[in-house]
Amino acid sequence: MDVADLPGVPSWLPEHLQSAGIEALYPPQAEAVEAGVTRGENLVASIPTASGKTLIAQLAMLSAITDAAGASERERSDPETPPADGDGTALGGTALYIVPLRALASEKQAEFEEFEQYGLDVGVSTGNYESDGGWLADKDIVVATSEKVDSLVRNDAPWLDDLACVVSDEVHLVDDAERGPTLEVTLAKLRRINPDMQTVALSATIGNADVLAEWLDAELVDSDWRPISLKKGVHFGQALHLEDGSQSELPVRNSEKQTAAIVRDTLDDDGSTLVFVNSRRNAEAAAGRLASVTREALTPAEREQLADVAAEIRDVSDTETSDDLADAVADGAAFHHAGIASGHRELVEDAFRDRLLKVVSATPTLAAGVNTPSRRVVVRDWRRYDGTAGGMQPLSVLEVHQMMGRAGRPGLDPYGEAIIPAASHDELDELFDRYVWADPEPVQSKLAAEPALRTHLLATVASGFARSRDGLLEFLERTLYATQTDESGRLARVVDEVLGYLQRNDFLERDGEELSATSLGHTVSRLYLDPMSAAEIIDGLRSGGGSAANGDDASEEPAGFTTASDLADEAGGDEAKDPTAMGLYHLVARTPDMYELYLRSGDEEEYSQIAFEREAEFLGRMPSEFEDDRFEDWLAALKTARLLEDWASEVDEDEITDRYGVGPGDIRGKVESAQWLLGAAESLASELGLDAAPAIRRARTRVEHGVREELVDLAGVRGVGRKRARRLFDAGIESRADLRDAEKSVVLAALRGRAKTAENVLENAGHRDPSMDGIEPSEEVSYERSDSDGRASDGEEATDDQTSLGDF
DNA sequence: TGATAGAACCTTTAGACAGCATGTC
DNA sequence: CTAAAGGTTCTATCA
Incomplete structure (x- = not known):
């Protein structure tokens, strides 16, 4: 189909597409148009990555929100659509594009911004980022994560009543046990609020796209057409x-690994390789080894550019991980996983897209994340450790196909190849059966599980979608789960169980048939907390510190109001003592909303010891050592809490990564979660009239900036992080106010003589004359740390956090 | 005696969404 | 109860 013949789209679109070099639609796109995407029809498109999903989404959104030249045609072909008011004016309504990852939100935003020249406004909304320049209600296209959309629904964002079109990207993720139900419920809610809204769902190729289409009353486009052919295969012995x-x-030299041979072979053809492995350590080790292969193939120019990238990587953070990465990158190889800093991730992704990096070894992050195609993909590890299954489990066909789908760069490669290395002849056959020939498994709703329903039932009642048990069950009829199952008994049973839980914890109340959220329930729903997290936090705050294992009170429910007066009080203050930062960090670390750190051998002993020493600080009941699992979880939370405490005590980043066996990216992740949960805890405390709120706020600000109490004020100045704040403080500048009328030479010295930085900082602090012209750093300032209390006598001298070493 | 290759043993294990408020010349 | 790769330490072998 020619783009000039598109029905129902804005008049400028065909020309716009042509100028971008798009003359004809890909076959699946044409199918989508024939199925009616541009005329408001619901659509499920189950097609491979990179086969033009984005354009399908754009066609749907643009035709839905603008009054196109083809409006009259639209009326003819779809008499149900109310006629547009006037001619040539926008129909109004917003298009919502739902993504599974924050990183994808910004990628999509960039893709949609090409329409801004035609007067369309694009906005992004995720938990950590909201596009500025106006209110989301004024946007024509909004990109958001599924959780953010859910949260917006809970908070009654008015513009959600005016949706013309919603596009759900990667909708096969409804299969995910943790996050799938959110997407499922959110789509159901949006469709109920906007009965005339167009729904478009984009999925990877899956086994049962027809069921998704049935659920969404949608037309189906199910195709495995790709713009570049993909050849899947298995390598064994000397042959592919x-x-x-x-x-x-494809020969394997002596003492060379299969993967190395494949990478070398690809390099001979001037191509790059993406290697998927099953653990971070494997990713890092493989990158190190493969670097010796790629090193041989670099041109001097590439070597130079890579050296620059390596330097940037070292600038991001000065941890061991960072060094290892930079070393590999200098040789043309890199690793990629969730433990590296986000700056690292971006640098690696960009350098790989620019064909500077010849090989990246990655965990599944890269298969799900932003677009990083490669000539060849090697799925080295097709089994992954799964503790719950007790051992290595094969990856799903869907997941392996997603990885393989990264092979072949449109417009750059003639074709893509995806290879699994086999160690034996039998394995060769098995891999062909299991992954090469196999179809992806069907997706299955995970809604009927307790954790999912806990949060969604509360939200559904709180935001008024249902007012009774029957109303809830009726609402749940709109979900994929209901479409997929005939027996309703299981769902009803879990619903009853969860309703009981929510009532016992005072989130919901029941009056006859009538079900309603308590004011606490409303708060919890709006805060986007798992009700179980809220219950844990409330219990901890109410019972205060030091309630050591007070017998086996058999009830699941928190005992509440434990008096701790009989315990030694090491935590400061006598009466009505404030919770300590450690107490609060531990409280939020043990909620289900925080991922657990893994306890390594020896950790159990170490943390049991700490638990004993600091017993008085912990809030709520400590499980006894005989409750095996619960005690272990509690210790894992203690490990997380201590990481947070270290961070908030200015312990160096590389010291933390070392001590806890985490990557720099993990620290950020934990800090982010803690910030969110402590914010929620603060709200809960005020809601319940508890006086812990100020202490919670202090603890939160400290993790936010990674500083001790005395630096909180300084670290709030933009451009001043934990390290600069400490240096300024040690130079006698102890607050924002001090900074405003500080002696400039002292500031300059404390910031290690960097005039540009100093000017910036002074300006941000509101200094009336920040110029550093002709100022010399004062010599009186010593770099000696004045450690007033406690630990953290860690070396602080090495580098500055925001700037490189070289310029001093 | 020292260097080195390889066997035997030990350790560890993917990912990542969310509140709220407010600044700033 | 289930695995496997990488890292580490110990041991055998050779110069």
């Missing part, structure tokens, strides 16, 4: 066996 039956030689 492809799915088309061909075999080619």
Whole structure:
């Protein structure tokens, strides 16, 4: 189909597409148009990555929100659509594009911003970022994560009543046990609020796209067409066996690993390789080894550019991980996983897209995240450790196909190849059966599980979608779960159980048939907390510190109001003592909303010891050592809490990564979660009239900036992080006010003579004359740390956090 | 005696969404 | 109860 013949789209679109070099639609796109995407029809498109999903979404959104030249045609073909008011004016309504990851939100935003020249406004809304320049209600296209949309629904964002079109990207993730139900419920709610809204769902190729279409009353486009062909295959011995039956030689030299041989072979053809492995350590080790292969193939120019990237990587953070990454990058290889800093991730992704990096070894982050295609993909590890299953489990076909789908760069490669290395002849056959020939498994709703329903039932009642048990069950009829199952008994049973839980914890109340949220329930729902997290936090705040294992009170429910007066009080203040930062960090670390850190061998002993020493600080009941699982979880939370405490005590980043066996990216992740949960805890405290709120706020500000109490004020100045704040403080500048009328030479010295930085900081602090012209750093300032209390005598001298080493 | 390759043993294990408020010349 | 790779330490072998 030619783009000039598109029905129902804005008049400028065909020309716009042509100028971007798009003359004809890809076959699946044409199918989508024939199915009516541009005429407001619901659509499920189950097609491979990179086969033009974005354009389908754009066609749907643009035709839905603008009054196109083809409006009259639209009326003819779809008499149900109310006629547009006037001619040539926008129909109004917003299009919402739902993504599974924050990183994808910004990627999509960039893609949609090409329409801004036609007067369309694009906005982004995620938990950590909201596009500025106006209110979301004024946007024509909004990109958001599914959780953010859910949260917006809970908070009654008015513009959600005016949606013309919603596009759900990667909708096969409804299969995910943790996050799938959110997407499922949110789509159901949006469709109920906007009965005339167009729903478009984009999915990877899955086994049962027809069921999704049935659920969403949608037309179905189910295709495995790709713009560049993808050849899947298995490597064994000295040969590469492809799915088309061909075999080619791919020799493995002595003492060389299979993966290295494949990478070398790809390099001979001037291509790059993406290697998927099953653990972070494997990713890092593989990158180190493969660097010796890529090193040989670099041109001097590439070597130079890579050296620059390596330097930038070292600038991001000065941890061991950072060094290892930079070393590999200098040789043209890199690793990629969730433990590296986000700056690292971006640098690696960009350098790989620019074909500077010849190989990246990655965990599944890269398969799900932003677009990073490669000539060849190697799925080295097709089994992954799964504690709940007790051992290595094979990856799902869907997941392996998603990884394989990264092979082949549109417009750059003639084709893509995806290879799994086999260690034996039997394995070769098995891999062909299991992954090369196999179809992806069907997706299955995970809604009927307690954790999912806990949060969604409360939200559904709180935001008025249902007012009784029957109303809830009726609402749940709109979900995929109901479409997929005939027996309603299981769902009803879990619903009853969860309703009981929510009532016992005072989130919901029941008056005859009538079900309503308590004011606490409303708060919890709006805060986006798992009700179980809220219950834990409330219990902890109410019972205060030091309630050591007070017997086995058999009830699941918190005992509440434990008096702790008989315990030694090491935590400061006598009466009505404030919770300590450690107490609060531990409280939020043990909620289900915080991921647990893994306890390594030896950790159990170490943290039991700490638990004993600091017993008085912990809020709520400590499980006894005989409650095996619960005690272990409690200790894992203690490990997290201590990480947070270290961070908030200015312990160095590389010291923390070392001590807890985490990557720099993990620290950020934990800090972010803690910030969110402490914010929520503060709200709960005020809601319940507890006086812990100020202490919670202090603890939160400290993790936010990673500083001790005395630096909180300084670290609030933009451009001043934990390290600069400490240096300024040690130079006698102890607050924002001090900074405003500080002696400039002292500031300059404390910031290690960097005039540009100093000017910036002074300006941000509101200094009336920040100029550093002709100022010399004062010599009286010593860099010696004046450690007033406690630990953290860690070296602080090495580098500055925001600037590189070189310029001093 | 010292260097080195390889066996035997030990350790560890993917990912990542969310509140709220407010600044700033 | 289930695995496997990488890292570490110990041991055998050779110069």
